Amino acid sequence: MLDQTAGFSKQLLIGQENEKESIATELNGRIGQQLVLLKNDIYLLEKQSHDTNSELFKSITQDIGKAIEEVSIVSFSLRPYQMDTLGLKGSITHLAEDIASDTPGTIHLDIDELDELLNNQAQMNIYRIVQELLNNLIKHAQASSCSISIKVGTHQLNLQYQDNGKGFNTSNPSSGLGLSGIRERCKLLNAELKISSKRNSGTKVYIKIPVEINTST
Incomplete structure (x- = not known):
């Protein structure tokens, strides 16, 4: 089942x-x-x-x-059509710049080159995860800054998100961020998801994504 x-x-x-x-x-x-x-x-x-x-x-x-x-x-x-030309890193950068231009806060990015490691479906899932995190940032977090890093490790990608917003009670996620879409995409990526948050102490999200070398798109 x-x-x-x-x-x-x-x-x-x-x-x-x-x-x-x-x-x-x-x-x-x-x-x-x-x-x-x-x-x-x-x-x-x-x-x-x-x-x-x-x-x-x-x-x-x-x-x-x-x-x-x-x-x-x-x-x-x-549909981030520019992913075909900009790649995953460029598309995430473009997304963050668009959001930053409409919000008073700052967004810091530290992203490795990823395109050769991932197939199209994995790239889209990671893009959607970042998109949802940034949507939550502007809709719910009330943060003045956030950082997103995606680093290549040994047989895995490490995605980390952190903001200085109002946070939420992780024992009752429905009262804070809408994370159901992120959880589902992590399942598709066979990724490990950890969330750390407290009221008025910001939110941290850790995602470990196993990497399979992309041989075709």
Whole structure:
């Protein structure tokens, strides 16, 4: 029964990733393109109006530009398409920079090169774990700083997260961070997860991930 449950969880997460990829493709391929075309149409209409209502056209163009940017942000959160070009380390760095630009706190990263050690599925699971940790940071932790390190050890990766936020009671995880997604992805990675946290004393997360040399993607 435990094997069946683990298999179901794995298929569920894979299905979620496929669905996210499909939605991200639709956002970029349809809505994003339509917004770009609309922005071009507004530009042409402004030229034909001989500069009448120029402020209105400018305002509409700016609003469309913001909508295009939001579509891009949502699309990237669903499917980090840049992982294909930036790799796992670059994608995590990009994610942290985006979050840091919208929050007053600081995020410190110390990440080894990982791409040659992991297959695509393992890379995506690690990315999602970091994404969830950072989401919890900005939504719940009320921290002014955090650090994330991913270091290559002997036959394993060591992922460590630490913040100086409000912490939570680990005996009642539902009162603090939403860790169910992280736990499930750790199971898929056959990883060991440890969480240390106290009220008003921050949170530490330790994850040991066994490494299998990637021979194909």
